[in-house]
Amino acid sequence: MSLAGKRIFITGGSRGIGLAIALRAARDGASIAIAAKTSEPNPKLPGTIHTAAEEIEAAGEKRWQSNAIYVMRLKLRQQ
Numbered sequence: 001m002s003l004a005g006k007r008i009f010i011t012g013g014s015r016g017i018g019l020a021i022a023l024r025a026a027r028d029g030a031s032i033a034i035a036a037k038t039s040e041p042n043p044k045l046p047g048t049i050h051t052a053a054e055e056i057e058a059a060g061e062k063r064w065q066s067n068a069i070y071v072m073r074l075k076l077r078q079q
Contacts, residue, residue: 002028002029003024003025003028003029003030004028004029004030005029005030006025006028006030006031007030007031007033008021008022008025008030008031008032008033009033009034009035010022010025010032010033010034010035011034011035011036012035012036013032013034013035013036013049013052013056014034014036014037014038014047014048014049014051014052015036015038015045015046015047015052018034018036019047019052019055019056022034022052022056023055023056023059026056026057026059026060027059027060029060030060032056032060034049034052034053034056035049036048036049036052037049
């Protein structure tokens with residue numbers, strides 16, 4: 001199934017399965033919105049929302065015309 005022309009919102013998009021899904025969707029030509037809480041580098045965990053955005057943009061670069069990537073930093077916790 002092609003994701004070309006679709007709009008996708010992905011949580012946890014800075015690494016792991018969220019990033020993998022975003023990269024695949026970008027290669028297919030989807031517009032991507034990612035949400036993640038990691039905006040500052042962590043020595044124990046690779047990637048931030050900013051590095052993910054760069055990777056996703058590069059993955060979709062050849063396919064995008066009017067498509068875009070949107071980045072949102074979210075920190076949701078139940079206290």
